[in-house]
Amino acid sequence: MSQPKIRVRALKKAFGSKVVLDGVDLDVEQGTALVVVGGSGTGKSVLIKSILGLVTPDAGMIEIDGEDVLKASPARARELRGQIGMLFQNGALFDSLPVWENVTFGLLAQKRIRRREARDKAVEILAQVGLGADVAKLSPSELSGGMQKRVALARAIAAEPAIMFFDEPTTGLDPIMGAVIDELIVHCVKKLGSSSIAITHDMASAQRIGDNAAMLYQGKVTWAGPARELLTTTNPVVEQFTHGRAEGPIQMALRR
Amino acid sequence: MNRLLDLVALLGAAVLGFVGYIGEVSLFALSGLSHIFRPPYYPRLVGKAFMDIGYFSLPVVALTALFTGMVLALQSYTGFSRFGAESAIASVVVLSVTRELGPVLAGLMVSGRAGAAMAAELGTMRVTDQIDALSTLSTEPMKYLVAPRLLAGIIALPLLVVLADILGVAGGYIVATEKLGFAPGTYLSSTFSNFEAQDVISGLIKAAVFGFVIALMGCFNGYRSKGGAQGVGTATTTAVVSASILILALDYVLTQLLFVK
Ligand SMILES: Nc1ncnc2c1ncn2[C@@H]1O[C@H](COP(=O)(O)OP(=O)(O)OP(=O)(O)O)[C@@H](O)[C@H]1O
Numbered sequence: 096m097s098q099p100k101i102r103v104r105a106l107k108k109a110f111g112s113k114v115v116l117d118g119v120d121l122d123v124e125q126g127t128a129l130v131v132v133g134g135s136g137t138g139k140s141v142l143i144k145s146i147l148g149l150v151t152p153d154a155g156m157i158e159i160d161g162e163d164v165l166k167a168s169p170a171r172a173r174e175l176r177g178q179i180g181m182l183f184q185n186g187a188l189f190d191s192l193p194v195w196e197n198v199t200f201g202l203l204a205q206k207r208i209r210r211r212e213a214r215d216k217a218v219e220i221l222a223q224v225g226l227g228a229d230v231a232k233l234s235p236s237e238l239s240g241g242m243q244k245r246v247a248l249a250r251a252i253a254a255e256p257a258i259m260f261f262d263e264p265t266t267g268l269d270p271i272m273g274a275v276i277d278e279l280i281v282h283c284v285k286k287l288g289s290s291s292i293a294i295t296h297d298m299a300s301a302q303r304i305g306d307n308a309a310m311l312y313q314g315k316v317t318w319a320g321p322a323r324e325l326l327t328t329t330n331p332v333v334e335q336f337t338h339g340r341a342e343g344p345i346q347m348a349l350r351r
Numbered sequence: 352m353n354r355l356l357d358l359v360a361l362l363g364a365a366v367l368g369f370v371g372y373i374g375e376v377s378l379f380a381l382s383g384l385s386h387i388f389r390p391p392y393y394p395r396l397v398g399k400a401f402m403d404i405g406y407f408s409l410p411v412v413a414l415t416a417l418f419t420g421m422v423l424a425l426q427s428y429t430g431f432s433r434f435g436a437e438s439a440i441a442s443v444v445v446l447s448v449t450r451e452l453g454p455v456l457a458g459l460m461v462s463g464r465a466g467a468a469m470a471a472e473l474g475t476m477r478v479t480d481q482i483d484a485l486s487t488l489s490t491e492p493m494k495y496l497v498a499p500r501l502l503a504g505i506i507a508l509p510l511l512v513v514l515a516d517i518l519g520v521a522g523g524y525i526v527a528t529e530k531l532g533f534a535p536g537t538y539l540s541s542t543f544s545n546f547e548a549q550d551v552i553s554g555l556i557k558a559a560v561f562g563f564v565i566a567l568m569g570c571f572n573g574y575r576s577k578g579g580a581q582g583v584g585t586a587t588t589t590a591v592v593s594a595s596i597l598i599l600a601l602d603y604v605l606t607q608l609l610f611v612k
Pocket residue numbers: 110115133134135136137138139140141142184
């Protein structure tokens with residue numbers, strides 16, 4: 096088997112006395128999509144932010160293309176992580192810039208396009224996420240939440256990155272738009288041959304996007320397997336989660 | 352005895368915390384400054400920051416300087432007329448405005464306006480993940496957000512202070528000639544004979560330092576803010592209060608360095 100695009104081993108992170116990640120192991124094979132599921136506050140966002148270098152883990156190993164980014168020189172780590180395009184959970188659009196500049200921000204920063212081409216390029220990418228050319232000149236605050244999410248998605252995929260992270264890409268979208276976005280993600284990942292990690296709470300979405308799935312629970316990956324087995328596995332934690340039952344090993348109400 | 356030890360421990364912790372804070376601010380400042388000199392450069396952002404700090408502060412700095420010059424003339428007249436030393440008014444106005452009041456008052460006003468706005472903007476960007484987003488889009492946040500603001504602060508404040516100096520002296524002139532009955536010619540010649548290029552230049556050096564401090568405190572507190580809207584509010588307050596105190600303290604230090612020989 097070829098080398099995984101991303102390999103995470105024994106990753107640990109605590110905030111003060113609160114342990115969030117307690118030894119996470121994870122593989123993303125080249126050109127595949129991994130969906131990460133798990134309850135609210137189990138550290139899914141912290142996990143991908145650690146891979147991105149936005150959160151510094153306490154211990155463990157994160158390999159991209161077989162190189163440990165935590166041990167690499169800052170310049171090399173930046174280079175490795177530079178392959179990652181990220182859709183933030185809340186969009187994180189730059190509200191001082193119009194939509195078109197948001198979408199082409201990475202391309203402009205890498206000098207892959209010129210400023211006067213940027214608007215047309217933005218319109219092109221926006222069309223892929225189902226947004227019209229009229230949106231390009233608006234400011235992010237003039238958009239609905241769902242539109243912001245799609246602009247953020249457009250920004251994340253604009254540079255056609257080799258690795259894509261999607262933090263809850265379909266939360267806040269109507270079911271149809273959710274399905275459209277899922278399709279788009281699948282299309283992008285397949286077309287570019289990218290490897291991706293998507294965080295989601297939506298089981299239908301997980302089925303559509305994911306090749307593989309991992310369930311994060313109490314700081315560890317308690318279950319990992321093919322995404323389609325999410326709904327059929329007998330693992331009690333996964334079962335309770337996917338069927339959304341209040342009774343079971345996961346005690347939401349009793350958690351601090 | 353135990354209480355005493357507790358007190359010492361508390362004091363020690365406070366001192367350590369303070370030293371650590373100074374260290375963090377210094378590292379932040381060095382990193383920000385070093386990014387000014389390394390490409391890529393963002394002239395557009397420097398221009399925008401310059402407009403925010405300099406251009407939009409013009410009215411408030413102008414009014415402050417004008418009224419301060421006017422009050423200064425009025426007050427020194429009251430004092431000096433007791434000794435029959437009214438003729439010293441022009442020199443008092445020009446000296447205090449160019450050496451002290453121009454830079455310090457402009458610094459305090461700009462800190463309240465632009466420093467607060469910087470902290471609020473960067474703070475909001477921090478808590479909404481926009482700063483993190485920058486670094487995932489091949490952009491170094493310190494270079495993109497902090498360096499242009501530091502540079503703009505260093506350039507804008509001296510220019511504002513030139514204006515403040517002129518208007519402060521003009522305020523004194525207006526009150527002296529219109530209200531206190533000085534002959535315009537006498538007052539002006541007395542102003543110019545007391546006018547020292549050295550004073551103005553020292554005042555502008557102060558201004559550049561204050562501009563740096565304002566931008567630094569605005570950026571540092573905004574950049575480090577956490578905890579949602581409340582955190583941004585705290586960052587804004589801290590930015591203005593710490594910049595104001597630093598301006599007054601550094602004014603003393605710089606006066607000592609520049610004027611006391
Ligand atoms: N910067 C931080 N400082 C302190 N605690 C943090 C920080 N970031 C995250 N946490 C804590 O880490 C835990 C995991 O957060 P995270 O955002 O990863 O959850 P999540 O799994 O993404 O949840 P959700 O599905 O609601 O987005 C939370 O309990 C949160 O309080």
